[in-house]
Amino acid sequence: GAVVSQHPSWVICKSGTSVKIECRSLDFQATTMFWYRQFPKQSLMLMATSNEGSKATYEQGVEKDKFLINHASLTLSTLTVTSAHPEDSSFYICSASRPSDNSPLHFGNGTRLTVT
């Protein structure tokens, strides 16, 4: 079964509004989660690394004030797209791994964001 859950699976919002996406590890504690963005017919691009209890680490070119990440607990990380614009429309995917073993990263089922 799924070990990483994302919510919502899709969202439509108007330009200028903010949208929050949740990523939960279901049966393990994840000190680190990753947020990816994927445009149609393209690969996954890492946006940021979410660290529990500390600031997220953003990849080059990703605006930290626009994509707010909060990892307040060991099972939940949130990504908030602030003042969304149509160019932010994309598929956002989170991932996490069990810290106690070498299992590969598990991914959520993604959130389709459409900004009108």
Add this chain to the structure above:
Amino acid sequence: GESVGLHLPTLSVQEGDNSIINCAYSNSASDYFIWYKQESGKGPQFIIDIRSNMDKRQGQRVTVLLNKTVKHLSLQIAATQPGDSAVYFCAETPSISSGSARQLTFGSGTQLTVLP
């Protein structure tokens, strides 16, 4: 941002035939590689992984081959079925240390279509 006109490489195979999907990587420091399957509208699903100290690993109907000399990875799917139709991504990371967070770098992906 999005690259206009970018298309995924495609591979079409007849049902029952074997499929071979290739991936080139550039980071010599990568020591852990994973193949993911992504169906439309879903997050990546783990298929098989391999460490750099191996050159072949087999799973159920899938085999991964690693050639470190030329930095090449391949995924072989035996007796391809309609349910195998999806986009396949290779991913690499420099570290698989237990307890460490692993950032993945994804390849560009290949669209596999299984013909009846």
